[in-house]
Amino acid sequence: MHVVVLRRKVYERHRWLARSLYDAFERARALCAEGIDESAAPRYMLPWLHDEVARTRALLGDDYWTYGLERNRHVLRTFLDYAYEQGLIIRRPQPEELFAPETLATTII
Known part of the structure; x- marks a missing residue:
């Protein structure tokens, strides 16, 4: 949906x-999603929000705004294939090349 550079x-x-x-950004996404489907005391002032969240999750799953390489690999590969085939880029890079190496590894302490 968005690119950060x-x-x-x-x-x-x-x-x-x-x-x-x-x-x-990952934390901000989690904070935004927290309680989005709460119907007793909504955090967001949008009519029909509860129904829209339920419909979105039914269609796209719980993680409908995925972050990171692995969860988006297929989309990035398709994007790069199209860009190469249409002559927008001169070589077909691997999706890993689009990310800073520091963002690819997850460290849990």
């Missing part, structure tokens, strides 16, 4: 920033 100069000076930015 770091300027190469900033990334090269502060490589930790890529992972911190990814983690911040």
Whole structure:
């Protein structure tokens, strides 16, 4: 749905920033999704929200805004294939090449 990009100069000076930015967006997504389907005291002022959330989850599953490489690999591969076939890029990169290496590994402490 959205792409987040770091300027190469900033990334090269502060490589930790890529992972911190990814983690911040992941946390923001979790906070936004928390309680979105609460019907007793809604957090969001939208009519029919409960029905829309239920319908969205029925169609797309609980994780309908997926983050990261593995959960989006098939979409990224298709995107890169089309871009290559249509002459928008001169070589067909692997999806991993689109991500800072720091964002690919998950560390649990």
